Amino acid sequence: MSNFGDRLPAAAREALAGCRGHFIAALLFSALVNILYLAPTLYMMQVYDRVVPTGGVVTLLALTLVLAAAIATIAMLEAVRSRLMVKASLQLDDRLARTILARLIAKGQGGRGDPSSAQAMREFDTVRLVITAPTLIGLFDAPWTPIYVIAAVLIHPLLGLFVVCAGAILVLLTVFSDRATRRLTRTAHRAATRSAIVQEEIAQHAELIRALGMGAAMVDRQISERAQGQAAGASAQMATVRFAAIAKFMRLLLQSLALGVAAMLAIERQISVGAIIAASVLLSRALQPIEMLIGGWANLQNASEAIASLKRLLDDTNVASVATALPAPEGRVSARKIVVRSPDGSSVLLKGISFDVEPGQMLGVVGASGAGKSTLIRVLAGGITPETGTVMIDGADTGMWDPERLATYRGYVPQEPAFLSGTIAQNIARFAAADPQDAEDLDHRVIAAAQVAGCHALILSLPGGYDCPIGRAGVALSAGQRQRLALARALFDDPAILILDEPNAALDAEGEAALIRALDATRRRGATVIVAAHRTGVLAAADRLLVLSNGAVDCQGPADDVLAVLAKRAGETSGNVVGLKGATA
Known part of the structure; x- marks a missing residue:
């Protein structure tokens, strides 16, 4: 995760910059939350050191009310912080989704050497979901860990040193977890992408697969693609779980050891009895963000791989800026x-x-x-x-x-005409957005294109006419019908x-x-x-x-000149030459 900013595509950096306010606010709320989390520690110290020895019920009631207010504030701040992350995720989608889709279309040959570009929106959603995941909250909490170290030092320097050493142990576990799972996560990510692409191809060509008896072969291929990804993913997940279990064990052990260290200090009259419980709570809060990072490290690595894929898509595509609008050609x-x-x-x-x-x-x-x-x-x-x-x-x-x-x-009829899910009218109009006050004009332009293409009667014969659904979820058309409708689409607005x-x-x-x-x-x-x-x-x-x-x-x-050259070369018996000559006669 080093040099994270440099790894982001330029468009993503700009989009994230627009969400900076949300992240800064969340970071500030994290500071307030972590400060308020000192309240239970102070409460326990006061209860053991002041209330129990003196039997001060009124003091206990007052302390309890203050603690309740602090906990209620913590709950409110955490809810607001989570809401900010959801808002940031939505704002990022609003700023970047259009760019990603536009680049996919502009790139055209997007799959060259990088199958993940075909899954760009899934990659983007992976990144967005990490923003709202608890792992990111752990990242926001981590900078405020020194608050608990300082509080532990104020109780006793040895406790502060113990908290620092415990944190260092868990950081080392995080580093080892990263090294153990990074390669496996990358392999699983790429295999899952290839598997998804194969699955989409199978669904798209299901009729051909059935007709040619390729079903079993395609199932075997898909299972093979999935198996590689599943194996790598399972290995990465098991490694993550293993390190998370070790981290949990270490946290619980260190938390118990903190009680022992504090008890030893209390026996020697260097700290109060209440500070024993406080030391354990402080250690737990100091280590919690690190433990959250270890538990969610696989998600962060998936997001890292997704960012690398998006960077290849967004940075490798040359989109020229248009300074001057040229006249109609x-x-x-x-x-x-x-x-x-x-x-x-x-x-x-x-x-x-x-x-x-x-x-x-x-x-x-x-x-x-x-x-x-x-x-x-x-x-x-x-x-x-x-x-x-x-x-x-x-x-x-x-x-x-x-x-x-x-x-x-420009009008274009490809060799194999394809239509997007929608009505015939929408496809002919190239999904142009109709002005509510000019919807009738758009209809006239669609019908005019169909009439020039000679398929107006054909369209009227279909269920619903121009409102007949076509595309992936629409009515099945013959190859000839598709070509005639594609010609109408190409002729829309007289290109x-x-x-x-x-x-x-x-x-x-x-x-x-x-x-x-x-x-x-x-x-x-x-x-x-x-x-x-x-x-x-x-x-x-x-x-x-x-x-x-x-x-x-x-x-x-x-x-005529080309036909003469071809005729001279191949003779009048050449099929192409005879056909062309007859056609142009």
Whole structure:
């Protein structure tokens, strides 16, 4: 836990700075609580030294009332302190949760080498829950331990020395506990993260797993992932419990020894009889924060691992600050020397791709399977960031744009359309928040996009129409229906740039005809259209063709010129060439 501030992501440090007031107040309340905890000690000393020898019932009553008031104040202060921690936790969530989710989206390839980034919100919740846990209260109480040492010294210096030595023993136990459990906790944390990811994948692809008879294999895989994490976690927990038991034993033993030391001093008339009990109580209170830290050390280590994961997510993601809002783009798209590597870095997927496409033009991207078409489309859509090279919109690097704002000018149909839980209307509108006074306008824009995409009638045929739920918990749609709805989502608010990856792969003849009409209407309004496709009917109206081969540009240019080059190379019997030629004739 050393250099804790340096280990925090910059965004987390800023968020915690906003909660500083809560922590300072909690620390001050801790001081008051620990001072008031001296009241039982003083009460016992007065009872044994003054009330019992003199039989002062009135004095006993007065002391008892004062003690009751002190204990009531302690209870109130501890409740307020706990409330402050809950408030700090909520404020931290309010300040940081949005940033974490935004970074996850911005990172895109977030899982590269770090599966825990996919579990970032769980990691964040782990950190938040530690704030409200008793372990943190122990940390707040620890700085005030000297209060009890001073009180013990005032009774007798030897008692003060005994308290210091006892505290040192428990601190050493804390250090040993940390060394014994840190590696195990880290292993358990990473294994649990991998297990959670596998479990989500199994749930997401349950139908495929059943259809292909992979259920037993997936269960074995999940059990294997869990077993490693469970074993490491159990070992770490057992080590923590072992050290906690040792710490409890040492505290009870030292507390009893404190009684013995105090009794010896009392026999020698160096302290009063009441001070014997007081010495035991002071030692117990002085050691309690340390014992709490030992008992909750596993939680602190889990939080430490979670912070390390969040730091990788938040600090490794480059989010450019946007100084100037650029004007709405006309749609000119340029790529310059785009290079993309595979997630593990073992191969180059795109090798220096460059091209230009003007507003009102349609660029067809063709090539064999594995040529790099989908990777290029994902780069142009902002889904992944190239290792080198730039994508420019109207001559401006896409990094100069606010990603959210740029996305409003871009329509995108991925190879495998996915929808988020919500209604069809919400998904087409990209979950845009409707102004209560302008809700009808949003509905008109959604319907207009569906009409251009040629799926208005399809939507009306579904249960509930535009209010039909889709996504993970919604109605099951065919692949063709999903592609048609994805096109409507891409066309929402007439984007200046339309990017499509195999948009007709699952379409029937009617759906493909609707797609071709939508692309023609999009071009006629001056938008830029970029389409990657195997089925060439959709490329009938392409102005330019870009042919990829093994991640590199094979040839590109006006469609007729490219077709002539391909025909000359492969002959008129080549399936792709005949198809493209027929489509563009």
